[in-house]
Amino acid sequence: MSAKTKTEDSIKDWQSLHQQWWSSMLDSARKQAASAGWDASSFKPGDSLKGFGDVFGKSLGSENEATVERFLAGSKQFLQWVEGLSAQVAARGGIPGKIEDWTALFKQSAGPMLESNNPFLHLFQGLSGDGARGLEQMFAGLPNVADAFKGELKGMLNTPAFGFMREQQERAQQLIAAQLEQQEAMNAYNAQMLRASKLSFEKLELKLAEREEPGRQLDSLRAVYDLWIDAAEEAYAEIALSAEFRAAYGDLVNKQMRVRQMLQTEVERQTGQVGMPTRSELNSVHKRLQEMRRRIRELEDRLEQATPAPTPRAAPAVAPTSKPAARQKPKPKTKVAVKTARAAPKRAKPAAARSATTGKAATKSAGTGKRKSAGSKAAGNRRNLNRLA
């Protein structure tokens, strides 16, 4: 077979492979969908990834669902990567030989390196879900009135406010200005991510060079993918540890907090006017509650230190366990208590040893199985500690 025929066959193989792969995925998805009792008629060529999402996402326990969601998102991104690479190989007319060609192919499959088309950002945006949300996602539901104030309209923010609604207008202007600053901070952050993306191709080129040595060639898509991940992680780590990234990250977080705080203040203002309890009021209550908890414990500590040790009584009881009682071998509480009373430690006890008494001790009385009141529980615990004093 001539070299030309081989190349033509190779191109043909890749083009057909590209088509076969998605057809095979589609078939598998259809079969799984049918077995799950789901209407597979809406599957269309090119929808295979969506199809998998639907199939996997149904009939699962609630806790597993979040994992499945993340699994699908990760797999989908991998498949998109494969699709992009495969399409580029097919379009190019064969498998590249040189490193530069491979790097160019990876770049082309990733698309133009713009802030709006950045693999790093795609990764971050595509994978938030239950259990993990970045600040950007946390802000997704909040109104962004700054969208309307770009370009020349920005100048309106400096217009002096006057009249009956003056203060309200000033607050609105400040909020919009803060949102614009937040967007600028986001752009600066995205620019750092773009740096990471670009650097990842440089890293990849170096890694590919290492793989030119005989015996180290990559012969599977997964191996190529793993190498790409290594390059991406290395590049990201380098950028993420840079002073520029640190500044951009901090600025973004701080600007987002400012916007959020202003929105919260505005919401409080509105809800407060109609008699709704506000976040600030709750904070005040919670703060006082915590101060009271501390005060009570401090007083209990002092009480402990001032109270003479009573005669030995039953040791504190224990709460029900997390496993069947048959498996548990609780300590003989009464024996321990007696032993404790007899064999006091040789060392003098620090005050701390006499003051661990405040909590809800046990919920069940040892030996009797009777429930104690909260007061007697605490007292029992206190007595037990006092014996050591």
Add this chain to the structure above:
Amino acid sequence: MMGPIRLQPAAVAQELAKFGEKLARGAGSLRGLPEVHYGASAKEAIYSEDKMVLYRFVSEHRVTEKVPLLIAYALVNRPYMVDLQEDRSIVKSLLAAGHDVYLIDWGYPDASDRYLGLDDYINGYIRRSVNVLRARCNVPAINLLGICQGGAFSICYASLYPETVKNLITMVTPVDFQTPDNMLSHWTQGMDVDAFVDTLGNVPADLMNWCYLTLKPFRLLQQKYVGLTDILDSPGELENFLRMEKWIFDSPDQAGEAFRQFIKDFYQGNKLLKGGLEIGGKPIDPKRIRMPVLNIYAEQDHLVPPDASRALKGIIGSRDYTELSFKGGHIGIYVSGRAQREVPPAISAWMKQRR
């Protein structure tokens, strides 16, 4: 010179077809799996306060060690990682070695806990838990095992109340919070933590998780799940994977004030290393730690780099200091097969030598 990539169309077609098959079969595996559970050892609650619960693990073996071991875990993530499942449990191994093991479970703070500070955690919960154990076990001092952030708390506690700690064990514990490879610390340096906490109150768990995942985004958000296809048809491995996922994303919100103090004093101020740290108005002087210390760190730890942990040696007053280096990462040190073989036996032997 040969090219770096030698993909053959037929081989790639086969590889992709297999991947598709695995995905398809995996649908059945995932659908058939029940929700995963955790916890290998029975435990009983012996003390509680607010949302904190002090547990005692119930041993099926004879307890031969008089001095109890208290485990203080981090506030981020849940402490059941130390007793995840039958074949992945530090606790189980320690129980089998005759130790009496206790664990502080901090619970899930809610809005009413926003003003819980480090003083409440260290001078409050830990101190009272230790005292409960001292009373219960009739010993003047206990063994304290602090893990990750819980290790930093344990160092503070042992500095404040050294007479109540017989032996101190720290595991993947940061001491120098500003080593050059500490990405998490790097990111916090430009943050206005006051504005952050004043705005958010408690720090949402989802945000914390996101932050951890973005330390290694491609591995943790994508590659890990692509790798999942390799075990989709293995129910046992899949169950282990799901259990780990459950743990990773089962995170409590962080009490706002404690978070503020931890970021300011530990990450931004690096005061545990440099000095000047105060908890509840009490100065922390690690030189007061003169009891034996075992410091365990993981060589591939991306959250707490080895140098961040090894710094402990230079700040304490103990002459009996031991380091244990583990070949693995921050999570592997609890659950990997190697960890099960190496870590609990080392902890147990070290404690038994210092009864």
